[in-house]
Amino acid sequence: MVIAYYISLSMGWSHTHWAGLAVALCLLDTVGDSVNKGLLRILGTVAAGFMALLLAALFPQDRWSYLLCATLYISLCTYMAGHTSRWYFWFIGGYVMALLALAGGPTGASLFETVVLRVQQTCMGITVYTLVSVLLWPRWKAPALTQTFGNLAEIERAIIGHCFARLGGEPDDTDTAKLCGQAAGILGRLSSVVNGAELDSFEVWQTRRLWRRCATEFATLNEVLERWRSGFADLAKLEVARFLPNLQALGAEFEARLAAVGQMLSGEPPEHRCVQISVEFDKEAEASRSQFDRAALIQARDQLRRIDELTRELFGICAEIRGFGSALQLGRSAPRPTPAYPIDLDRLEITVRAFSTVWIILLACIYIPGFPMPPGVIPVAAAVSIMFALTPEVPVQNFIAPILGSVAFAGVFHILVMPHLHDFAGLGTGIFIAIFLICFVLWKPEQAGARGLGTSLFVMVILVNNQQYYDFLYVVNFGLMTQLAIAAFWIASFFPISFRPQDVIFRQMRRFLISCAQLASVGHDDARRHFLRMPLAFHLQEVRSLPGKIGRWMAALPNAALGRGTREEAQALANSLQGLGDGMRALIESREAPLSETIRRDLTADMHTWRMAIQEVLHHFAVSPVGEEATALRSRLDAKLAAVEARINSAINAAHQGPTHSEEIENMYRLLGVYRRVSEALVEFAERAAGIDWTRLREERF
Numbered sequence: 001m002v003i004a005y006y007i008s009l010s011m012g013w014s015h016t017h018w019a020g021l022a023v024a025l026c027l028l029d030t031v032g033d034s035v036n037k038g039l040l041r042i043l044g045t046v047a048a049g050f051m052a053l054l055l056a057a058l059f060p061q062d063r064w065s066y067l068l069c070a071t072l073y074i075s076l077c078t079y080m081a082g083h084t085s086r087w088y089f090w091f092i093g094g095y096v097m098a099l100l101a102l103a104g105g106p107t108g109a110s111l112f113e114t115v116v117l118r119v120q121q122t123c124m125g126i127t128v129y130t131l132v133s134v135l136l137w138p139r140w141k142a143p144a145l146t147q148t149f150g151n152l153a154e155i156e157r158a159i160i161g162h163c164f165a166r167l168g169g170e171p172d173d174t175d176t177a178k179l180c181g182q183a184a185g186i187l188g189r190l191s192s193v194v195n196g197a198e199l200d201s202f203e204v205w206q207t208r209r210l211w212r213r214c215a216t217e218f219a220t221l222n223e224v225l226e227r228w229r230s231g232f233a234d235l236a237k238l239e240v241a242r243f244l245p246n247l248q249a250l251g252a253e254f255e256a257r258l259a260a261v262g263q264m265l266s267g268e269p270p271e272h273r274c275v276q277i278s279v280e281f282d283k284e285a286e287a288s289r290s291q292f293d294r295a296a297l298i299q300a301r302d303q304l305r306r307i308d309e310l311t312r313e314l315f316g317i318c319a320e321i322r323g324f325g326s327a328l329q330l331g332r333s334a335p336r337p338t339p340a341y342p343i344d345l346d347r348l349e350i351t352v353r354a355f356s357t358v359w360i361i362l363l364a365c366i367y368i369p370g371f372p373m374p375p376g377v378i379p380v381a382a383a384v385s386i387m388f389a390l391t392p393e394v395p396v397q398n399f400i401a402p403i404l405g406s407v408a409f410a411g412v413f414h415i416l417v418m419p420h421l422h423d424f425a426g427l428g429t430g431i432f433i434a435i436f437l438i439c440f441v442l443w444k445p446e447q448a449g450a451r452g453l454g455t456s457l458f459v460m461v462i463l464v465n466n467q468q469y470y471d472f473l474y475v476v477n478f479g480l481m482t483q484l485a486i487a488a489f490w491i492a493s494f495f496p497i498s499f500r501p502q503d504v505i506f507r508q509m510r511r512f513l514i515s516c517a518q519l520a521s522v523g524h525d526d527a528r529r530h531f532l533r534m535p536l537a538f539h540l541q542e543v544r545s546l547p548g549k550i551g552r553w554m555a556a557l558p559n560a561a562l563g564r565g566t567r568e569e570a571q572a573l574a575n576s577l578q579g580l581g582d583g584m585r586a587l588i589e590s591r592e593a594p595l596s597e598t599i600r601r602d603l604t605a606d607m608h609t610w611r612m613a614i615q616e617v618l619h620h621f622a623v624s625p626v627g628e629e630a631t632a633l634r635s636r637l638d639a640k641l642a643a644v645e646a647r648i649n650s651a652i653n654a655a656h657q658g659p660t661h662s663e664e665i666e667n668m669y670r671l672l673g674v675y676r677r678v679s680e681a682l683v684e685f686a687e688r689a690a691g692i693d694w695t696r697l698r699e700e701r702f
Contacts, residue, residue, distance in 0.1 A: 001435050001455075002428040003132065004125045009424065009466055015103070016466075017459045018118055022125030024455035029445055031133050032141030032196035037088055038126035039199075044092025045122045049115035051093070052100040056108045071358045073097060074382050078354040078389045082347045085191040087390060095383035098358075102375040141193070142201035145211070148193050150265045152186045152218055153314075155179050157258035159225055160307070164251030166232060167240045176229070183222050190215040207321050214317045221310040227586070228303040230579050231677065234296035238289070243281040243297055250277050250304065257311040264318040274312055279304045292641075295673030298666055342538040345511065346549060349497050350392055354385035356492040361485065372477040372484070381485040388489065392499060393556040396490055399453075403482050406454045409434075410461030411475035418462060419470055427464065434458060501556045502697050508550050510622045512577060515542035517618035519584045520611050520678075522591060540588065543581035550574045563696030573688040580681035586674045593667040603668075606647045610640045610675060617682055626694055630686040637679040644675060 001023050008016040026038045051073055059066035077094030081087040100118055104111030133139075162176040194215060198208040241247050253275055260270035279301055289297070361381040365374040388396065413434055421427045435455060442451040461478055493499040518539045551574035555567070562570065617633065 001459075002432050004128045005431060005464060006424060006428065007124060007128070008121060009464070012466060013117060013121065014465065015114075015117060015121060016464050017462075018121035019125035019128075020459035020464070021456055022122045023129045024459050025452050026126055026129055027439070027452060027455060028196075028448060030139045030141040030144065030196060030200065031130070032198070032200035033192075034133055035130055035199045036195050038130065040086055040088040041092050042119070042122055042126060044089045045096055045119055047089070047093040048096035049100055049119060051097045052104070053111060053115060055101070056104070056111055060108070067362055070098065070101065071355055071362070074358055074385070075351045075355045078386045079344075079347050079351045081386055081389050082344070082350070085195060091383070091386045094386045095379050098382045099375075099379035102378060140200050141197040142204050145193050145197035145201075145204060146265045146267075148186060148190065149211075149214065149218075150262045152183060152190075153258045153261040153265065155183045155186070156218065156221060156225070157255050157262075159183065160251065160254050160258070163225065163229060163232075164247065164254075167235065167247060167251075180222075180226065180229075187215075187219050187222060190218070210317055210321050214314065214321070217310055217314050217317065221307065221314070224303055224306050224310065227582055228300070228307070230582060231296060231299055231303075231673075233680065234292070234673075234676070235300055238293060238297070240297075240300070244279070244301075244304075245282060246277050246279070250279065250308075253277050254307060254311050257315045261314050261318045264322045264324060267322065269324055270315075270319070274315055277308075279308060291669070291672060292676055295669040295676065298669045299673045299677075302670070342534065342541050344541070344545075346392075346508070346545075347389070349499075350389045352497055353489075353492045353499065354382070354389065356496060357381050357385045357485075357489045360488040360491060364484075364488070373481045376478070377481045377485050380482060381488055384485055384489050385492075393501065393504075393552045395556070396486055396493070400483065400486060402450060402453060403457065403486075404479055406457040407461055407475065407479040407482065409454075410458040411472075411479075413458070414462045414475060415470060415472055418468070431462075431464075501553045501558070502561050504553050505550055505557075506698070508546050508553070509577070509625070511542055512546040512550070512581070513618045513622040515539040515546075516580060516584045517615045517622070519543065519588055520614045520618065522588065536588065540585060543584050547574055547578040547581050550577060557697075561697050561699075563693030565691060565693045565696075569688070569691040573685070573692060576681065576685045576688045580678070580685055583674065583678040583681045587678060590667070590671050590674050593670060603644075603647055603671075606644045607671075610644055613637065613640050614678060614682070621682075621685070621689075625685075625689040625692070630683055630690065633686050634679075634683045637682065641672075641676060641679055644672065 001020055004019040004023050005016060008019045013019075022038070022041060026034045026041060028034045028037060055066055055070055055073075059069065074094045074097070077090040081090040081094075084090075096118070100111070100115055101108075103118075104114045159176060159179050162179070191212075194204075194208065194211050197204045198211070199205070204211065244250070256272040257274060260272040263270050281297060281301060358378065358381055361378055365371050365378065371377070384396070388394065413430070417430055418427070421430055435458070438454045438458065439451060442454060461475060463474070498504070515538075518535070522536070551571060554570040554574050557567075557570065613636065617637075
C-alpha cells in the first residue's frame with residue numbers, strides 16, 4: 001500500500017486512492033488468488049471505462065436515455081455476476097462504470113483522461129502488490145489445490161465405504177450425512193481454487209484443463225452417490241449381497257481407486273492398478289423378487305456401473321496430471337452434451353432489485369437538494385446491489401455496524417493523525433501502521449471480506465492527494481452516504497419484489513412444484529421433442545437449483561417466522577425437495593430409454609393415469625403444502641403404482657414370448673423404479689411439510 005501511494009504521488013496523479021483500492025481489494029491469502037482477482041479487476045475496469053465512454057458518446061445531451069441505458073448495463077452485470085466463478089469481473093464492470101461516469105465531471109469533458117487514469121492506477125496497484133507478494137512473502141495456491149482435491153477424494157472414499165457397509169446390512173449413521181455436507185462445501189469452491197492455482201504455478205497452468213475435468217468428475221460422482229443413497233430405503237429390506245456376489249470386492253475396488261487418486265495427487269506413484277469387476281446380478285435370485293424389487297436392483301446396478309466409470313475416469317485423469325499415465329490404464333471421457341443456459345428467474349428478480357436500488361438513489365440525487373455526495377452514493381449503491389446478488393439471503397443490516405466502524409476508524413486517522421504528517425515518510429509510516437492493524441486483527445481466511453471492506457473504506461476516507469485537505473464533514477457525509485445506499489437497497493428488498501425470506505421460500509417452492517408438474521406431463525414419446533427442448537431445459541434447471549436455494553433461505557429465516565417448527569425441520573423439508581427434484585430429473589432421463597412399440601402401447605394408458613395423478617398432487621402442493629395428508633397420499637399413489645406394476649408384469653410376460661430385447665425389458669423396470677421413487681419423494685415431502693408452522697410462516701411482519 002505504501003509503495004503504491006508513493007508511486008502515485010510522485011507521478012503527480014490525482015485520485016491516488018484508486019491505486020490503494022486496487023491493493024486493498026486484491027488482498028487475498030495466496031499469490032494465485034490475488035493475481036486472479038487483480039486480472040479480473042483490470043479487465044473489469046477496462047470494460048467499465050469503454051462502456052462509460054460509449055454511453056457518453058451515444059447520449060451526450062439526453063439525460064434520461066443515458067440513465068436508463070446505464071442502469072440497464074448495471075442490471076446486466078448484476079445478472080451475469082451469478083453466472084460464473086469469475087463474478088468479480090462483472091462486479092467491477094458494473095459499479096466502476098458508474099464511478100467513472102460521475103468522476104468525469106458534469107459535462108464529461110475529462111472522461112477519457114479519467115478512464116485512462118483509473119486503468120493506470122489499477123494496473124500499477126496490482127503490479128506492486130503482485131511483485132511484493134511474489135518477492136517478499138510468497139504463499140502459493142498449488143499446494144492448496146492438491147490438498148483440496150486429495151481431501152475430496154478421501155471424503156468420497158469414506159462415503160463409498162459407508163454406503164457399501166449399509167448395503168452389507170449395517171445400520172445407517174450420521175457420519176455419512178456429515179461427509180456429504182463436507183463434500184458439497186469443497187465442491188462449491190473447487191472452481192475458484194483452480195482459477196487461483198493456475199496463475200501461480202506453470203505446472204498447473206499446463207494441466208488446467210485436466211484439473212477442471214477432474215473437478216467436474218468429482219461433482220458428478222458426488223451427485224451419483226447422492227442418488228444411490230436416496231434409493232437405500234428400497235434396498236434396505238433386500239439382501240443385496242445375494243444378488244450381487246461381487247459386492248464387497250466392488251466396494252474395495254472403488255475405495256482403492258480413490259485412495260490411489262489421493263496418492264497420485266500427493267506426488268506418489270499409486271500402489272493400486274484399476275481392476276475390472278463385473279457388476280451383474282444373480283439372475284435366479286433376482287427372478288424370485290417382485291417387480292418393484294427388481295426395479296430397485298436394476299437402478300442400483302446402473303448407479304454402481306456409473307460409479308465404476310467415474311472412479312476409473314478420476315484414476316486416469318490424476319495419473320495423467322502427475323505423469324503416471326504411461327504405465328496406467330487411463331479413463332476415457334464420454335462426450336458431453338452442449339450445456340444450455342436458460343433464464344434464471346431468481347437472478348432476474350435480483351436484477352430488478354439492483355435496477356430499483358440505483359433508480360431510488362438517482363431520483364433522490366436529482367430531486368432532493370443537497371443530497372450528500374451524489375458522485376459517491378450512486379457507485380456505492382451499484383456496488384451493494386451487485387455484491388448482494390451473490391448472497392441474496394444475507395441481511396443487509398449485518399453490514400451497517402462494520403461499515404460505520406471502518407469509517408469511524410479511518411475518520412479518526414484522517415482528522416487527528418494526517419494533519420501532523422508533513423512529508424511522505426510520516427504519511428507512509430502512518431498508512432503502514434493502520435493497514436497493518438486492520439490486517440492483523442482480521443487475519444483469518446474467513447475474514448477476507450471484512451478485511452477488504454476495512455482496508456478499502458480506509459483508503460477512500462483518508463483521501464490522500466498531493467494537495468491535501470481535511471474536512472470533518474467529509475467523513476460524516478461519507479458515512480451518511482454509505483447508509484443511504486444501504487437504505488435504498490433495503491427499500492428495494494421489499495418493493496417491487498419482496499426479498500423477505502418467507503416470501504422468497506413460498507415463491508421458489510411454488511415454482512419448484514410447478515416445474516415438477518410440467519416435467520411429469522412429458523410422456524414417453526418423441527413427437528414434441530423439438531418444441532419441448534427449451535421448456536425442458538428451463539424446468540430441469542429449476543428442479544436442479546431451487547432446492548439448494550430454498551435451503552439457504554430456510555437458514556436465513558428469522559426465529560419469529562419458525563413458530564412451533566425448528567430449523568432442522570425446515571432443512572429436512574428442503575432436503576425432501578432435493579429428493580423430489582432428483583426423481584423428476586430421473587423421470588426425464590428415462591424418457592430417452594428405448595421401449596418397444598408393443599410395450600409402449602400397452603403402458604400408455606396406465607402411465608398417463610399415473611402422470612395425471614402426480615400432476616394433480618403437485619399442483620395441490622403448489623397451492624397449499626399441507627393440503628395432502630401423508631398416509632392418504634401414500635394410499636392413492638400406491639394404488640396407481642399397483643396398476644402400473646400389474647400392467648408392466650403382463651407386458652413383461654408377453655415380451656418374453658416375443659422378439660423384445662432384454663434391454664427394453666430392463667428399461668421397463670427402470671421406469672417402474674423411477675415412478676416409485678417420485679411417489680416416495682412426494683410422500684416424504686408431505687411428511688416433512690406437516691412439521692412446518694405454515695400459518696406462522698405466512699404471517700405478515702415488518
